[in-house]
Amino acid sequence: MTDISINNNSNLFENGDFIKVSDIEELKQSVVIALHTFYNEWVLDSEYGIDYFNGVKDIGLLETDIRKQLISIKTIKSVENFNIYFDRKEKCIKVSAGLNSDLGKLYIEDTYAI
Numbered sequence: 001m002t003d004i005s006i007n008n009n010s011n012l013f014e015n016g017d018f019i020k021v022s023d024i025e026e027l028k029q030s031v032v033i034a035l036h037t038f039y040n041e042w043v044l045d046s047e048y049g050i051d052y053f054n055g056v057k058d059i060g061l062l063e064t065d066i067r068k069q070l071i072s073i074k075t076i077k078s079v080e081n082f083n084i085y086f087d088r089k090e091k092c093i094k095v096s097a098g099l100n101s102d103l104g105k106l107y108i109e110d111t112y113a114i
Contacts, residue, residue: 075102
């Protein structure tokens with residue numbers, strides 16, 4: 001699959017056209033979008049997103065919610081070595097996981113401020 005690059009760290013245009021990502025780079029971008037979308041944030045689908053606010057109260061619920069969002073990405077087949085940690089001092093959630101997809105394996109590690 002191919003998508004428009006939405007990387008905030010680089011120029012989005014090259015030679016007057018959008019920069020595009022495909023294959024594993026597109027999958028990485030899809031994972032970031034899924035994990036950074038808060039529950040009820042997207043107007044077109046009020047069930048989409050992760051309920052980080054209530055998840056802080058119940059880490060098991062949050063883990064289930066994050067796994068559900070990852071598996072909803074079309075090319076991801078399974079999630080393994082999933083770890084989640086709520087850092088109360090830094091007020092953030094740290095997530096890491098291995099993803100098996102049609103495109104190969106991908107390891108994610110990210111932090112989400114709450």
